[in-house]
Amino acid sequence: MPQIVQLDPALLVRDTFNAREHDTEPDEKLIAPVKELGVEEPISVRPLPDGTYGVFKGWRRAQAAQAANASAEQDGRPVRLVNAYVREDLVGRDGWTRLLSLVENDHRESMSERDTLRAQELALIDMSDVDRRTAAKALGVGRNAAKHAKAAQKLNDATLRRAAAGGMDLEQTAQLAEVEDVQGPENRLLRALQRDHEEGYGGRGHWDQEMALLRAEQSDAKARAEAEQKLKTAGIPLLAPVPSWHKDPSQPLTELTTGLGNPLTENNHRDCPGHSARLDDEHKPVWCCADPAEHSHKVRPKPKKPRTEQDEKAAEERRRVIACNRAWKAAAKPRQDFVTRLVRMKTCRTRPASSRRRSC
Incomplete structure (x- = not known):
């Protein structure tokens, strides 16, 4: 032998x-x-x-x-x-x-992505601080690798394979798992990662901005879910959005009065069987009556003014402004972090000339 x-x-x-x-x-x-x-x-x-x-x-x-x-x-x-x-x-x-x-x-076959993550997590947890630093350098991972490996294992096997094939590192895979409940995070993050690679700068600006947007959307969805749950706990029906072509009998209380002409509010309408609510773009309740005619309410007198194309444009502009404000707030933190890293660098690094793009 x-x-x-x-x-x-x-x-x-x-x-x-x-x-x-x-x-x-x-x-x-x-x-x-x-x-x-x-x-x-x-x-x-x-x-x-x-x-x-x-x-x-x-x-x-x-x-x-x-x-x-x-x-x-x-x-x-x-x-x-x-x-x-x-x-x-x-x-x-x-x-x-x-x-x-x-x-x-x-005959050599690579370990599955899930087995690799599980092994990294268990190996790094069961080490002294000195050994953990050496092992992290050997694996090419950060000091929080065990935590990231545990988080990344929440993804299914197919997603883990695609994340590895797309070039996501351990921290990025864990971040993907963090926002998995948002619509389309995998493709959005892979595109952001590709843009970072194409720039050839070694940074992750596109990734950080996309993650900030996904976290903002996740936070927005959580706020809406909490608002819906609050209404449900209080026993108040939530009115669903109604298509423009559908005749909707419900009306906001601000447009209604009692049979005697007195204003209707959340408090004095609470005992009405039609008491309900819709959530606005900021997830605040707009109190409504599901069927004013059936419950003997009157519509406030006002001049008839059919909804015009200009009204539709104004509503669309408001939705756009809300979305842009949300994106602006989400992007502020990554940009601040980038400037902080930049001023702490010992030498100034600039992007390669081939990767510089003119922005509007």
């Missing part, structure tokens, strides 16, 4: 019969843990005539070890050796070498 020996990564080269010929370069996701922990899983090599070792299993790990050692002195890290199976029995047996390399790569 081949024995595990420790080899200098500088002596490792890619075996010419390594079955993996594409995507052979290690990415930062692999290099980061190797810098902190070394190569945990032994690689497989065979001796070459020039004194080097040909790697036919684990070439990406070997390159990650070389990259880690290259910057070890500068970063104050130890230079590490690599554990390896030295297969002298494969010298001159190129076909077997390629076959074993093929089996290694062809």
Whole structure:
């Protein structure tokens, strides 16, 4: 049986019969843990005539070890050796070498996104503060990774796969889970993330603004749900929006009087069987009578004035202003945070010229 020996990564080269010929370069996701922990899983090599070792299993790990050692002195890290199976029995047996390399790569399957999140959460929770910092650096995650991993697991498997494929990091996946109950958050956030990537600036301004809008919409929906629940608890029917083509008998109390001509208010109308309410754009109750004629109310006399196209435009403009004000308030915090980060930077960074866009 081949024995595990420790080899200098500088002596490792890619075996010419390594079955993996594409995507052979290690990415930062692999290099980061190797810098902190070394190569945990032994690689497989065979001796070459020039004194080097040909790697036919684990070439990406070997390159990650070389990259880690290259910057070890500068970063104050130890230079590490690599554990390896030295297969002298494969010298001159190129076909077997390629076959074993093929089996290694062809049968390897990545962990599911949910298993990865669960493992991150449990591993980081069960560590000391010092070990947690080292592990977080190895995983390329922040100090709140355990909390983010727990939050992200609320998403279903399909959403987790799409989030990972779209490039969301752990914190962003957790934020997606936070606003999952809002309409269409996944596509909106993926588009924002794509815009951030296209700018090539390394920032997340589009993401932060979209998250702020989603949180504002979530807060707005919560406020409406609370207003509806308050009416329900009080036993007051909530009138649904009525299409323009439907004849609606209900009327606001401000447009009604009693049979004797006295004003109707929430207090003196409360015992009427038709006592009900609608919620306005700010989720405040507009008190109504569901059927004034049936309950002997009179409509306040006023000159007949049919609803005009101008009235419709004014109502639409009001809705637009409310939506814009909500978006403006939501965007204020991300912009303030961006300026705060900018003034704290030691050097001023500007966007690449190719990514600058003219805005109106």
